Amino acid sequence: MKVYGFPISPFVRKVHLVAAEKGIPVELALSNPADPAPEFLAASPFRKIPALVDGDFTLCDSTAIVTYLDALQPEPSITPGDAKAKARAIWFEEFADTILIAAGGKVLFNRFVGPRLMGRPGDEAVAEQGLQELGPIMDYLESQCGDGWLADDEFSIGDIAVAATLRSLGYIDLEPNPATHPRAAAWYARVTARPSWAQFAALEDKIVGRALGR
Ligand SMILES: N[C@@H](CCC(=O)N[C@@H](CS)C(=O)NCC(=O)O)C(=O)O
Structure with missing residues (x-):
């Protein structure tokens, strides 16, 4: 699983922290929105970082991406039940x-x-x-x-x-x-x-x- 972005972005950091909390291996693919790679653009048509590529599944927006990670691996939970x-x-x-x-x-x-x-x-x-x-x-x-x-x-x-x-x-x-x-x-x-x-x-x-x- 790859996450495109640059680490000073809080949105990119949020995704990596969630992956680390859950033990999901994620590769950081460095990406400059000003000079986008085609694979990044395909995943993030509005050129925002982060973007996720998981096989043939692509997704942008940190909230959408952490929702995906949380659904893939619910434990440890980052979403309280109460x-x-x-x-x-x-x-x-x-x-x-x-x-x-x-x-x-x-x-x-x-x-x-x-x-x-x-x-x-x-x-x-x-x-x-x-x-x-x-x-x-x-x-x-x-x-x-x-x-x-x-x-x-x-x-x-x-x-x-x-x-x-x-x-x-x-x-x-x-x-x-x-x-x-x-x-x-x-x-x-x-x-x-x-x-x-x-x-x-x-x-x-x-x-x-x-x-x-x-
Ligand atoms: N709501 C988005 C915000 C993403 C976002 O605004 N990322 C900024 C970097 S912190 C970005 O890609 N800016 C480049 C641009 O707007 O062209 C998310 O949660 O992922």
Whole structure:
């Protein structure tokens, strides 16, 4: 099974973390949406990463892909059975994929992806706007973190999606700060201590390091 993408994308990271949690072997096929390979384009007609190729089955969109992986291999579960916990898990995935990345992406693209990876100057006004938007979003996350996981007692896709997005924000030093957001920082540390995290982080560090000329 191949997943096309580049590892700083939270959506690509989300898919790889789910695969690692479930022990599903997945190969990361590096892909640049600006210069798409034909096999990638066939799987992702709108040129978004990630895209999945599993034999003759192709699929795009991280949520669709993790739904496929979860159905292929239901255990260990990333979808709580309890109605409220299940709904909260879906909410936090949505929160990560829309609200958190919409604000954080403004900073990430204009302070890291554009200037450091694409050789394009960033727009500092847009980055500043993203920073302003992130304030209440990180405060909200802090208010939702307790001693366990976001959806309740069970680790879920909600934890994976939010942490995957925060890891991208780490490129611009915007992961939860223990001084200002101690509960979110402690929850994030619990997610990043999981073996699934170390596995993808090592690959990501290598690939991003190479892209940065290290
Ligand atoms: N809803 C999609 C979002 C995917 C997405 O926006 N990926 C970005 C990278 S983080 C992308 O491919 N951007 C390239 C482009 O829009 O051309 C998902 O969950 O997979």
